[in-house]
Amino acid sequence: MSTQTNSIDIDRNIGNFFYNIAPTRDAGVGLTEKTIDYIVDAKREPEWLREFRKNAYRVFNSKPLPTHWAGNELKEIDFDVIRYYLASGETAKRTWEEVPEDIKRTFERLGIPESERKFLAGVEAQFDSEAVYSNIKKAVADQGVIFMGSTDALKERPELFRKWFGKVIPTADNKFSALNSAVFSGGSFIYVPPGVKVKHPLQAYFRINAENFGQFERTLIIADEGSEVMYMEGCTAPKFTTATLHSAVVELIALPGAKIQYITVQNWAPNVFNLVTKRGLAMEEAEIKWIDCNIGSRLTMKYPGVVLKGRKSRGEVISIALASDGQHQDTGAKMVHGADETTSNIVSKSISIGKGRATYRGLVHVPKHLKGCKNNTECDALLINSSSRTDTYPAITVRGTGNATQHEASVSQISAEQIFYMQQRGLSEGQAMSLAVNGFVNDLVRQFPMEYSVELKRLIDLEMEGSVG
Amino acid sequence: MSSIVIQDLHVSVAEKEIIRGLSLEFSKGEVHAVMGPNGSGKSTLAKVMAGHPDYQVTEGDILMDGESILEMEPDERSRKGLFMAFQYPMEIPGVSNANFLRAAMQARLPEGEELDAIEFYQRLHEKMDLLDIRREFTARSVNEGFSGGEKKRNEILQLAMLEPAFAVLDETDSGLDIDALKVVANGVNKIRGPEIGILLITHYQRLLNYIIPDFVHVMSEGRIVRSGGKELALELESKGYDWLKERKGEPVGAN
Numbered sequence A: 001m002s003t004q005t006n007s008i009d010i011d012r013n014i015g016n017f018f019y020n021i022a023p024t025r026d027a028g029v030g031l032t033e034k035t036i037d038y039i040v041d042a043k044r045e046p047e048w049l050r051e052f053r054k055n056a057y058r059v060f061n062s063k064p065l066p067t068h069w070a071g072n073e074l075k076e077i078d079f080d081v082i083r084y085y086l087a088s089g090e091t092a093k094r095t096w097e098e099v100p101e102d103i104k105r106t107f108e109r110l111g112i113p114e115s116e117r118k119f120l121a122g123v124e125a126q127f128d129s130e131a132v133y134s135n136i137k138k139a140v141a142d143q144g145v146i147f148m149g150s151t152d153a154l155k156e157r158p159e160l161f162r163k164w165f166g167k168v169i170p171t172a173d174n175k176f177s178a179l180n181s182a183v184f185s186g187g188s189f190i191y192v193p194p195g196v197k198v199k200h201p202l203q204a205y206f207r208i209n210a211e212n213f214g215q216f217e218r219t220l221i222i223a224d225e226g227s228e229v230m231y232m233e234g235c236t237a238p239k240f241t242t243a244t245l246h247s248a249v250v251e252l253i254a255l256p257g258a259k260i261q262y263i264t265v266q267n268w269a270p271n272v273f274n275l276v277t278k279r280g281l282a283m284e285e286a287e288i289k290w291i292d293c294n295i296g297s298r299l300t301m302k303y304p305g306v307v308l309k310g311r312k313s314r315g316e317v318i319s320i321a322l323a324s325d326g327q328h329q330d331t332g333a334k335m336v337h338g339a340d341e342t343t344s345n346i347v348s349k350s351i352s353i354g355k356g357r358a359t360y361r362g363l364v365h366v367p368k369h370l371k372g373c374k375n376n377t378e379c380d381a382l383l384i385n386s387s388s389r390t391d392t393y394p395a396i397t398v399r400g401t402g403n404a405t406q407h408e409a410s411v412s413q414i415s416a417e418q419i420f421y422m423q424q425r426g427l428s429e430g431q432a433m434s435l436a437v438n439g440f441v442n443d444l445v446r447q448f449p450m451e452y453s454v455e456l457k458r459l460i461d462l463e464m465e466g467s468v469g
Numbered sequence B: 001m002s003s004i005v006i007q008d009l010h011v012s013v014a015e016k017e018i019i020r021g022l023s024l025e026f027s028k029g030e031v032h033a034v035m036g037p038n039g040s041g042k043s044t045l046a047k048v049m050a051g052h053p054d055y056q057v058t059e060g061d062i063l064m065d066g067e068s069i070l071e072m073e074p075d076e077r078s079r080k081g082l083f084m085a086f087q088y089p090m091e092i093p094g095v096s097n098a099n100f101l102r103a104a105m106q107a108r109l110p111e112g113e114e115l116d117a118i119e120f121y122q123r124l125h126e127k128m129d130l131l132d133i134r135r136e137f138t139a140r141s142v143n144e145g146f147s148g149g150e151k152k153r154n155e156i157l158q159l160a161m162l163e164p165a166f167a168v169l170d171e172t173d174s175g176l177d178i179d180a181l182k183v184v185a186n187g188v189n190k191i192r193g194p195e196i197g198i199l200l201i202t203h204y205q206r207l208l209n210y211i212i213p214d215f216v217h218v219m220s221e222g223r224i225v226r227s228g229g230k231e232l233a234l235e236l237e238s239k240g241y242d243w244l245k246e247r248k249g250e251p252v253g254a255n
Helices: A005-012 A033-042 A047-062 A072-076 A101-109 A112-119 A138-142 A150-156 A158-164 A175-183 A416-424 A429-445 A450-465 B042-050 B074-079 B097-106 B117-130 B135-139 B148-162 B178-191 B231-239 B242-247
Strands: A122-127 A130-136 A146-149 A188-192 A202-207 A218-223 A228-236 A244-246 A249-254 A259-268 A272-282 A287-296 A299-302 A305-308 A314-323 A328-337 A343-352 A357-366 A374-383 A389-398 A404-413 B003-013 B016-027 B031-035 B055-064 B082-085 B092-096 B166-170 B197-202 B215-220 B223-228
Touching (some): A033 A175, A047 A175, A072 A272, A101 A112, A101 A122, A112 A122, A112 A202, A112 A450, A122 A146, A130 A138, A130 A150, A146 A150, A150 A158, A150 A188, A175 A249, A175 A272, A188 A228, A218 A228, A218 A259, A249 A259, A249 A287, A259 A450, A272 A287, A272 A314, A287 A299, A287 A450, A305 A343, A314 A328, A314 A429, A314 A450, A328 A343, A343 A389, A343 A429, A357 A374, A374 A389, A374 A429, A389 A404, A416 A429, A416 B074, A416 B092, A429 A450, A429 B092, A429 B097, B003 B197, B016 B031, B016 B042, B016 B055, B016 B197, B016 B215, B016 B223, B031 B042, B031 B231, B042 B055, B042 B082, B042 B197, B074 B082, B082 B148, B092 B097, B097 B117, B097 B148, B117 B135, B117 B148, B148 B178, B223 B231, B231 B242
Parallel strands (some): A122 A202, A188 A218, A202 A228, A244 A272, A272 A299, A272 A305, A287 A314, A305 A328, A314 A343, A328 A357, A343 A374, A357 A389, B031 B197, B031 B215
Antiparallel strands (some): A122 A130, A146 A188, B003 B016, B003 B055
């Protein structure tokens, strides 16, 4: 284990800095129809989108905050003080040299250009509301792969975009998908042509720089027949005294035989409300896998899902959540079986530290008329302190006789004797905790690409450091 | 001479006094055996030396090379050179033996210095060969699903890797069949030498057939009641622990 305190002190604040950048476009504070007009005009969007957004705004207003089943923390969000659109430029640049100096410096500090050189097939970097940089390696683009910001995709590939946009997650899915549909900006658009297997991951990095701001990216990934793609997203924001809102909508479409892997590692500052809707549609023999790691934020509500629409399609959610003091990770998965011989797998591990709270919410639905469907659900919770909390709400509906489900749940604690044992070998109490927690999630961490699993281990070490005593 | 000195030690667990005025000294290069019946306080002695938080020292001191270790955290004692082989080694799911040892060795390096991975594995393989442990072992989770013998062998491997100045082996022989016992004893014999002082805590004499101690101490009711050479163990074996009760009240010696 390479856990020197030196590097840790720098890493602890890896996302916690910001530059004073005056945006050239600012929709102002609060949300009204005028905010939407401002966004549509600033982005020079078509009229159908203005109508789409305004309808979504009405849906957003008509839906109550889901405090009846989710946390009361949601009431802390003041929608009237948030800024909904902030941008500095019009289109994403193709080279880092063209990106404005302070913004470029931000991403350099986060190590994005370096990772791009090392192992990525393409990178998109979003700063507040818009992508500032977007580039795909020539060899990948030459295969017909499209990777650009959603703002650019709307202009350059309107038919393709509109065909699938909002089809997996309708506006009225929930209050926050409606909010996103009303004010979305940024996010990635990916199209992989039939049979093309993108060898290296495509990555997007979402950075919030401004205070009192809401980031509402919209990502749409379409993997055409028999294609394969891996997408990774990372997110950070500086630690402000006021709440920041991040509410994305991500839609994946895996056409017959396609494979999509979507990997998230987020390390939000503890004042961020992260309310995200993510869902994929898997056609015949297609496979969608969400690998999701939630660290940080004030409250995260996120339940990646797969609609298994085609025969023999497969859906998987692998998730790790780490809830520290003052944080609530309300995460889980949704698997909706819609065809015969579909299989789904959910493996969720959560760690609650101090007064942190982790909630697993799962929904698995297999209707009566289907045959040969399988679901496996495993959720394991680890409680670090006696004040830590975990809740599990698995809702599994499997009807019919030809379907099988398996559900396992466990709650464990790191015992004082384990810590003593490790301390006797020379590890400090914090290092011992950290090692035990890393061991708990180890089998899941191994599913992340190398670069991310190293980062993940480091983040866990950081979170554990302050948890003992 | 580098040594551990235990002076008039009194130890309580949950208000109950278990060790009642124990004195003992052992030096580098020596192997001492502490024998005693169940409930005599043997394991308490091991745990209190290692700094287990449940054990309160109410009187006396433990000095390592002249310095009291009582105020030190368990990990600090470890890094200063005190090792304890556990009677019941803990399982750490998901953490491989190799990673665990790396973390333990990394913790001994000065801040900013990184353990050399190649040297580490060379050394690990060397020690594993010495103890007749197969290579697959490194990737298995610490003690998870291990047999009793494997767990004890793992303790000895950790001992061999960390090269402490002093090692306390708490009933390392318990739960082992004769073959496993020989393997473990063989490992300890390979490690013993002028650079390490060993305190073997055991209930049974049989371990001492394979690890010949320099000194034997007999513990009863929280004290050392008799000390002598290796022949004391044999005497104890033939006469049983009841023999001690008759001799109570005689002068107590800490070699």
